[in-house]
Amino acid sequence: MRAVRMEKRGPAKEALVFHANHRLPQRQPNQVLLAAAATSVAAGDWKMRSGFAPIPLKLPKILGEDVSGVVLEAPTGSKFKRGDRVFGCTGQVLKSGEPFGTNAEFVAAEESVLALIPAGVSFQEAASVPVSGLTAWQALAPAMPLAGKRVLVHGGAGGVGSFAIQAGWAIAKAQGAHVTTTCSGRNVEFVTRQLGADVAIDYTQAPWEASPGATAAPFDHIVDTIGGSYERASLRLLSKGGSFANLGASGPGVDKVSVWGIVGMLLGAMWRSMLGAVRLGPPYKFVMQDCTASKGLDQIAALMAEGKVKVHLDKVFTLEELAAAHEYAEQGHVRGKVAVTICDDPAARWLAAS
Ligand SMILES: NC(=O)c1ccc[n+]([C@@H]2O[C@H](COP(=O)([O-])OP(=O)(O)OC[C@H]3O[C@@H](n4cnc5c(N)ncnc54)[C@H](OP(=O)(O)O)[C@@H]3O)[C@@H](O)[C@H]2O)c1
Structure with a gap:
């Protein structure tokens, strides 16, 4: 899969390396496998990468917590089904030994952190919400x-x-x-x-x-x-x-x-x-953010469905441009959110193919 991996701490262009052929994450029985459409750059992402704070990290590691995409595989009895458009925060930031984040084409996430994307909300907007x-x-x-x-x-x-x-x-x-x-x-x-x-x-x-x-x-x-x-x-x-x-x-x-x-x-x-x-x-x-969808994501999604909460996208980058997205966010003056497109139409790209 396409993925951007953090290989050392430091400036974005040195630390973040694009891989066209990275190994895939393995879905655990309680996890949903997503074909990712978008992710975002949150303050925690660039802080981990830059060395802003001495957070323990096992490298190399795919960064990123926010994701939106379509469900490819779901656990038995899951509330999600293949093809659902979902979003969530994987919560991998504090798992220093976890090599897979959301800056990648495929993401395995616990069912409890995911919610359905409200109608009319784009993948880029949805991926900017969870964290x-x-x-x-x-x-x-x-x-x-x-x-x-x-x-x-x-x-x-x-x-x-x-x-x-x-x-x-x-x-x-x-x-x-x-x-x-x-x-x-x-x-x-x-x-x-x-x-x-x-x-x-x-x-x-x-x-x-x-x-x-x-x-x-x-x-x-x-x-x-x-x-x-x-x-x-x-x-x-x-x-x-x-x-x-x-x-x-x-x-x-x-x-x-x-x-x-x-x-x-x-x-x-x-x-x-x-x-x-x-x-x-x-x-x-x-506040130590809890990724469980019922602790805020479900509520925000409901407000988005009513049009009461909107996502303001300051800039949208591609996965290949992730280092530039980090550099922009790191300046500390993002207006709204910075989104990163991974795949424009993951359903067309992956559902038909698998
Ligand atoms: N505890 C947790 O679980 C948790 C979770 C998420 C984030 N955080 C932390 O929360 C903080 C904010 O995160 P974020 O994602 O919102 O960051 P962000 O999107 O990068 O926020 C940047 C915003 O901060 C404003 N700003 C900069 N200096 C300011 C100042 N002196 N006074 C008022 N506003 C100022 C900027 O507005 P102007 O351009 O107008 O200056 C800009 O819009 C970060 O430190 C992050 O690490 C903690």
Whole structure:
């Protein structure tokens, strides 16, 4: 199969190698085998590849967690059948010994991580949802129901942020929820007009935490996709009883983290979670994204089917261009998502042939 494999850490063009004839993944009895149509580049992908964080990895390894495609084989009694259009997040990121990710023509994935692609959604759009959409949902979950609440989403123009704003909007807007977000000036129109945020704070103009959008009234829930100084400032803006979701981001402008940096961040998060649990601090959740479809993907898919959540594709690359897609995402200013086409029509290409 065609696949792009990470063969060492470092710059994308050196680390990511295209193979025209890679060996296939073996489907396990509980897994679905997909002919992949598309994948996406999530922040975790380029961070693993670049050496941004010292995450243990057994190399070589096919990176990628997001996938969309058609079912070729499914377990006995599966809810999916051959030919179904599905999408999901395989969850291979933390399995350091797993050689197969989704930057490849064939993907084996647990049935529990997959969902049917809503009608009218393209393969590229679908492949852009799972990692970011699940994370956004799981970061909003502690504050649900969101009715009547003031929510602050940091980094609203990015992958996770764009889904968090839309989901927050879709599930609570009718009941009067209010969504504020931080972004650069070029994305103010995007986050307000296209995603539905009520207030956009341009973080490039002045300290965001001192702007009227941040100080007008306390927030009932904060989704922090930026971390570091953003977390410290955000915690001061929470209402009494307000909650906080930490996504493990390292702070604005940080381009590398050490083992000790990660340990410090995790200990800090554990400490704050404990304080929250015993009510000596705000309820605090460290989000480690769970790929199970019922933990957010099914819900986002339902909102997509109703047209309430849309995928905003910033750029679409081909599998052969994966290194360029990483380089683009790594700049840290993706608007929406970066998708990667693997095969335009996997049903025509593989269902008839097998
Ligand atoms: N814990 C988990 O399970 C989990 C899962 C997924 C992601 N994450 C983490 O969550 C973070 C966000 O991921 P992502 O996929 O959304 O990344 P992304 O798509 O690359 O986000 C980029 C966005 O961040 C915005 N941004 C950059 N600097 C900013 C700042 N100082 N203030 C406000 N916005 C800023 C950019 O907007 P402008 O261009 O307007 O600056 C851009 O739209 C990453 O650190 C990622 O590793 C964690």
